Amino acid sequence: MISTERSQSQSPRSPTAAGAPFLTISVTDPVKMGTGVQSYISYRVITKTNLPEFEGQEKIVIRRYSDFEWLHDRLAEKYKGIFIPPLPEKNAVEKFRFSKEFIEMRCQALDLFVNRIASHPELKQTEDFRIFLQADEEKMDRARSYETGIFKKPSDFLQMFKDVQSKVSDVVLGKEKPVEESTPEYEKLKNYIFELENHLAEAQKQAFRLVKRHRELGQSLADFGKAIKLLGACEGDSLEKVFSEVGSKSEMLSVKLQREADNLLFHFEEPLKDYVRSVQSIKATMVDRANAFRQHFDLDQERKYKELNLEKLKFMNPEKFSETEVEFRELKADSEEATKRFEHIVAVMEEELARFQEQKTADIGLAFHEFAKGQAKLAKDIADAWRSVLPKLEACSTS
Amino acid sequence: MISTERSQSQSPRSSMAAGAPFLTISVTDPVKMGTGVQAYISYRVITKTNLPEFEGQEKIVIRRYSDFEWLHDRLAEKYKGIFIPPLPEKNAVEKFRFSKEFIELRRQALDLFVNRIASHPELKQSEDFRIFLQADEEKMDRARSYETGIFKKPADFLQMFKDVQSKVSDVILGKEKPVEESTPEYEKLQNYIFELENHLAEAQKQAFRLVKRHKELGQSLADFGKAIKLLGACEGDSLEKVFSEVGSKSEMLSVKLQREADNLLFHFEEPLKDYVRAVQSIKATMVDRANAFRQHFDLDQERKYKELNLYVSHFAFTHFWLCAKDFQLTRKFEANVFTFQDIPNNSCGLRSL
Numbered sequence A: 001m002i003s004t005e006r007s008q009s010q011s012p013r014s015p016t017a018a019g020a021p022f023l024t025i026s027v028t029d030p031v032k033m034g035t036g037v038q039s040y041i042s043y044r045v046i047t048k049t050n051l052p053e054f055e056g057q058e059k060i061v062i063r064r065y066s067d068f069e070w071l072h073d074r075l076a077e078k079y080k081g082i083f084i085p086p087l088p089e090k091n092a093v094e095k096f097r098f099s100k101e102f103i104e105m106r107c108q109a110l111d112l113f114v115n116r117i118a119s120h121p122e123l124k125q126t127e128d129f130r131i132f133l134q135a136d137e138e139k140m141d142r143a144r145s146y147e148t149g150i151f152k153k154p155s156d157f158l159q160m161f162k163d164v165q166s167k168v169s170d171v172v173l174g175k176e177k178p179v180e181e182s183t184p185e186y187e188k189l190k191n192y193i194f195e196l197e198n199h200l201a202e203a204q205k206q207a208f209r210l211v212k213r214h215r216e217l218g219q220s221l222a223d224f225g226k227a228i229k230l231l232g233a234c235e236g237d238s239l240e241k242v243f244s245e246v247g248s249k250s251e252m253l254s255v256k257l258q259r260e261a262d263n264l265l266f267h268f269e270e271p272l273k274d275y276v277r278s279v280q281s282i283k284a285t286m287v288d289r290a291n292a293f294r295q296h297f298d299l300d301q302e303r304k305y306k307e308l309n310l311e312k313l314k315f316m317n318p319e320k321f322s323e324t325e326v327e328f329r330e331l332k333a334d335s336e337e338a339t340k341r342f343e344h345i346v347a348v349m350e351e352e353l354a355r356f357q358e359q360k361t362a363d364i365g366l367a368f369h370e371f372a373k374g375q376a377k378l379a380k381d382i383a384d385a386w387r388s389v390l391p392k393l394e395a396c397s398t399s
Numbered sequence B: 001m002i003s004t005e006r007s008q009s010q011s012p013r014s015s016m017a018a019g020a021p022f023l024t025i026s027v028t029d030p031v032k033m034g035t036g037v038q039a040y041i042s043y044r045v046i047t048k049t050n051l052p053e054f055e056g057q058e059k060i061v062i063r064r065y066s067d068f069e070w071l072h073d074r075l076a077e078k079y080k081g082i083f084i085p086p087l088p089e090k091n092a093v094e095k096f097r098f099s100k101e102f103i104e105l106r107r108q109a110l111d112l113f114v115n116r117i118a119s120h121p122e123l124k125q126s127e128d129f130r131i132f133l134q135a136d137e138e139k140m141d142r143a144r145s146y147e148t149g150i151f152k153k154p155a156d157f158l159q160m161f162k163d164v165q166s167k168v169s170d171v172i173l174g175k176e177k178p179v180e181e182s183t184p185e186y187e188k189l190q191n192y193i194f195e196l197e198n199h200l201a202e203a204q205k206q207a208f209r210l211v212k213r214h215k216e217l218g219q220s221l222a223d224f225g226k227a228i229k230l231l232g233a234c235e236g237d238s239l240e241k242v243f244s245e246v247g248s249k250s251e252m253l254s255v256k257l258q259r260e261a262d263n264l265l266f267h268f269e270e271p272l273k274d275y276v277r278a279v280q281s282i283k284a285t286m287v288d289r290a291n292a293f294r295q296h297f298d299l300d301q302e303r304k305y306k307e308l309n310l311y312v313s314h315f316a317f318t319h320f321w322l323c324a325k326d327f328q329l330t331r332k333f334e335a336n337v338f339t340f341q342d343i344p345n346n347s348c349g350l351r352s353l
Helices: A065-078 A101-119 A127-134 A138-148 A152-173 A186-237 A237-317 A317-399 B066-076 B100-118 B126-135 B137-148 B154-172 B184-234 B235-339 B349-353
Strands: A023-033 A040-048 A058-064 B023-033 B040-049 B059-062
Touching: A023 A101, A023 A317, A040 A101, A040 A127, A058 A065, A058 A127, A058 A138, A065 A101, A065 A127, A065 A138, A101 A127, A101 A237, A127 A138, A186 A237, A186 B184, A237 A317, A317 B235, B023 B100, B040 B100, B040 B126, B059 B066, B059 B126, B059 B137, B066 B100, B066 B126, B066 B137, B100 B126, B100 B235, B126 B137
Parallel strands: none
Antiparallel strands: A023 A040, A040 A058, B023 B040, B040 B059
């Protein structure tokens, strides 16, 4: 959905909720805090809304990258099956970390992140989201340290045990390879996602290289213009005027090339990068789905096995039977729950995929549109500049 | 002079003699000869003319770079004051030496070289030029080895001695710095030439960098186009068509950029480089002029000095001669006086007086 109303600091790709109830968020004003290795960037998050769940019409809070990360991880944990909007990369090369470009791109990506959450029918209703948007700094700090510190969440431990457990049982049952869901449709989807990630990453890499080449060509044109002007000054007479003009055109075009390089970076390469992150988010969801599938499958297998045993026990050892029956009922409940969880993820993913395709087509279409427009304008400017000096140069060479 | 009639292999900057008598030369068909370190490029030099000094209407000879170099050096030696048309650079980075571009650029520059000689009123009449254009390979080889081998020309040795001599005399005469011609007009010209060379070299360097940047941008566009097409194929549906078209345009533009890079190299950067060589040729002529000036100046000084000496010694000689004469006469006189005083002792002598 390409938004037609845009707040000034919102990236053009942020969707906005349509209709009377509104929730508008912007991430702005990156400010460097602290010094040395401890330094970091803080952002201002402004929420404007008329929704009842929120405290008041406008709220401004200060957040840093790890707060956004906290929100992302909480959502990823609670909403299996949903493609959680991606975050910009956590780390960056040290010297690049505080460059103007990097800070600006990160700010835009974070703005996109919160706005995508705000327009997702399920995600926007979470308590964690409201905490993120409204909690004072103290409360936010506490929440963040608790959840993302060196103390792992209890559920993480549980998951680790389950993983080990299933691996062990696989070996015991003589299965080296974990069982995977393999319907033809899902296989097709998996292949598509993996191929897409590869090709996107390559396209993004090439787009970045194009940015670099534009910058280099721009720099060369500036140096060239300067050299030609000096040459003209040395020659004097009519040649000087013409050379001076050629030199000036070169320098002017150099500026345009640098601008186009920036344009390509922000409106073409960055959207492609964002797309890559989205696909990685999908892959994370696919991992969740695979885990859910395995749990469902294993518990189901166990249930079937124990059901058989139970029948035998009924006749052979009635005393033990009632004991075992209780255990079996618990197992059955667990199994059904695991199956439900898995099926839920499958259903949610269906919807998510449809949403993703629609969104992606719009975003990428826009990015390529910007690309072609920028390139066409640049080409025209270059042609116009050189054409304008041709008459004078022709006069020179025929004299 | 921009020539309006051009033979296909002549570079557009070669000027041609106008009117009925004609002399058309082209340097073509570069061919790699030999192998390994001994390998070199040979060129076909085709001369078409109706001038009587030449043997026949058309002559084709095979020449290599060192033959052109021989001709250049002979002309530089014989025609002091004339800006000898420049040669392309002698050496090149090894791996570049046999690249298609390099060979073609060198061929064009050599073609320009001979044609500039052919349109210079004095240079075109030189015997060496005719030897270069017509001699068979053996004769050319002999001429080349004799002149440009490890055996220096006698003239070179002479010049070396003269240089040492003038340096020594400078020291003796108490002049550490060699004297330079310094009229305001010539100073102005010297400054202009030196400044021009610097700015030209810089402009040429920047032009070459532009060539490189065009090539790099072209390559990036090709890689980009390919990546976008693959992405489109992966997506399918409507996106595939659009991506495929964007990819194709990129690849098409890449080709155009590579072509423009070649265009810049051959028709912009190379002419600038040629211009730099021409200015270096002017500088060489200025060195000749400076040497000639110094010789003139030193010999002039010497002459004045010796003239003075000669006058002095002539005077001394005359004085000495006069003194000698004088002495002789004095002796005679004294002798006479002596004889005269003897007369009373020699009465018969005196009675006869």
